[in-house]
Amino acid sequence: MARVPAPTWTRAEFEALPEDLPVRVSLVHGELVPRPRPRPIHQRVARRLATRIEDAAPAAWQVDTDVDVLLDDDETEPVEMAPDIVVYSTDHDPYERPIPADLVTLVVEVVSPSTKRKDRRAHPELYAEAGIRHFWRVETDQLAPAFAIYTYEIDDATGRYVATGVHHDRISVTSPFGLDIELKPVRDH
Template structure:
């Protein structure tokens, strides 16, 4: 399969890969103005629709709060590619909703190596629930990304919650560290203290 079709995404012409699977070079050659979001998972191009405004608003507001609270050694961006697995045949390159990564990385270069990323955040959308809750966390953990946050909105402010996870080195999987509604305080490696009311309120 050259790319996975999503019934909610309108039919469109995408470039074809150079071989049976998508390589990192094929992925990098895609135009930046695609009307959909794409990721590269095990050599397969995964297509999903652009998110709703509320999704983008929460991601933008949360990224701003993280950036304001983060140590000077970290930089924060939204929807930027992270190289999760550099496998030659089945590479994985994903753009999380929010990425916190080392200032060692040149912002003019893409993708960001997973080794330089300390936190990824996914805002769960109705069309991406399974990937955000099950598929992507496994890939991020396997890549050694220390912290993972899952933002649940359920389209209403009272249901807003951020589920935080940290990597367990013994199992190379994430373990839950808390559920946050009004405020989030993280371990010293991140040293974040964020008031969430301004993020969740419309």
């Protein structure tokens, strides 16, 4: 049986969707992609990490969770997604959505069982194509030793992310700005 193609959505149609939809959605190449509601532990890790990043961020950057980022404004295949954590320029008005990708320096995805394939493969590819310089992936396996933050930065030669570190107990980086965060309070229940 032939697959019926999904209707293509424009950015205007996507932006017109009500904020109180019963399901969260992203717009990927013009298609609505439902996103499962996260578990409380997922939200807790994202909130705690976002708070620590915000505390360390210079005044030129603002930090929010689960906000829309415009990755590709293509007329027929736009891409707009809401990473778990977004660090973006204070040049963007926080009352406006979406945030243009060129104002974002870091996105963070907290991996959940239902989103692991997308968080590990598909989403980083879309973020790199949009030119977002830094990407972090937080693995939240129920066993504390498995908790890790994988950091990536765009390689200017390839336009793809290259690994810059794996952090278990502490994340200490100088880019996109200086951060030194103990991870035990982020990961512990």
